[in-house]
Amino acid sequence: MSFSDFTTYHGIKVPKVHYLHLIQVARADGKIDRQEMAILHKEGRRFGLTDAEIDNLIEKEKDHQYHPPYSLDDKFEDLFYIAEMMLADDVINDDELRLLRRFAIEVGFDDRAIEILEEVLIGGIRNMESEEELLKKFKTELFKNNG
Numbered sequence: 001m002s003f004s005d006f007t008t009y010h011g012i013k014v015p016k017v018h019y020l021h022l023i024q025v026a027r028a029d030g031k032i033d034r035q036e037m038a039i040l041h042k043e044g045r046r047f048g049l050t051d052a053e054i055d056n057l058i059e060k061e062k063d064h065q066y067h068p069p070y071s072l073d074d075k076f077e078d079l080f081y082i083a084e085m086m087l088a089d090d091v092i093n094d095d096e097l098r099l100l101r102r103f104a105i106e107v108g109f110d111d112r113a114i115e116i117l118e119e120v121l122i123g124g125i126r127n128m129e130s131e132e133e134l135l136k137k138f139k140t141e142l143f144k145n146n147g
Helices: 017-026 032-047 051-063 072-086 094-106 111-126 132-143
Strands: none
Touching: 017 032, 017 051, 017 072, 017 094, 032 051, 032 072, 032 094, 072 094, 072 111, 072 132, 094 111, 111 132
């Protein structure tokens, strides 16, 4: 199985471990629905995988659970790469957005933080802003009225 990192439309190299995390989060509720499966195949092909290899990888990952990082910076990094992967073609559809939200919930963000994340990540990635710049924006917005 040929499985390597890929470079997105925006020039960001996405490590393959983030694709595995996406599979794990899609499977978190015990099943992968049709829309999630379509997203996993779309994203997997970007890593150079065939549909059969993607199905095999999904099957192998059934016994692995996503363990979210503890620090805010590491949580943001995971979400940055997931959003970057989904925006690799500069388009994010409703199903991808739903899976991104699920991922944000898995790492422990509340509704307010998720709204901020969506705005910062999607807008920032489209504007080719760096992960560091977006993390700084996210923290500024997140802690603006929370002290």
